[in-house]
Amino acid sequence: MSSLVYTIAQNGYGRAFARCIKSQERYADRIGARFVVIDKPSYVPHPALSAWLKVPVMQHALDEGFETVAYIDADCEVRADAPDFSDEFGSHPHAVLMANGRSGRLNSGVMFSRQSTEAKAFFTAVRESLTQKISDEARANLKYENGNIIHVANQIGGVSILGKEWNNTEDVNLHDRIRHFSGPMAATYRRSFLDEAFYRLIKNTISRRPAQPVQREADFDKALDDLVADVVRIYPSLSQ
Secondary structure, three states: OOEEEEEEOOOOHHHHOHHHHHHHHHHHHHHOOEEEEEOOOOOOOOHHHHHHHHHHHHHHHHHOOOOEEEEEOOOEEEOOOOOOHHHHHHHOOOOEEEEEOOOOOEOOOEEEEEOOHHHHHHHHHHHHHHHOOOOHHHHOOOOOOHHHHHHHHHHHOOEEEEOHHHOEOOOOOOOOOEEEOOHHHHHHOOOOHHHHHHHHHHHHOOOOOOOOOOOOOHHHHHHHHHHHHHHHHHOHHHOO
């Protein structure tokens, strides 16, 4: 297949957002894309590693030759009438597409890219920024990799802005294509009693979210490389 849709659901997110992930699977099947749920290793001690994993996996998918690639957070529900994301590239000048979140800045919960040197250069720059100092403005009120993505986009460009219907983080009344149950939207996601108790547990323990630091250390960089190697080995379907 020339199109890939993937999500990352480690540390219990596969169970906590099972309905969302199922909607992503149905979407990928409908548009003829390969779908991969990365839920192993099932436990990653540092939740920031799982958050960062989306970037090198995107790099890997592009290097493997997928024509178009979509990353969608596990807490995103794809609507039944959402069109093929690949069609969006015809309306935008850049090879990386993201919507702005409720802060008015890029939200990395949904990222589309097409096979190009521009997209590869963008995600390479994001990956290389891991151990660089990121401005307070880019990191403001963020936790993991999103500040780096904002920082790199500010520095080199390369990202076209999607309409918020592709990553709706704030408007419950919007006829959206992807509804992102984060921030104020999180309270509108419905689970069973047991699954809700489970979700609260992982939020309060495994997935506690410290503010994004100015820069990551070399040992974090090495741990991310090791995690990527494990994931690529576990999921051969990430390769062509």
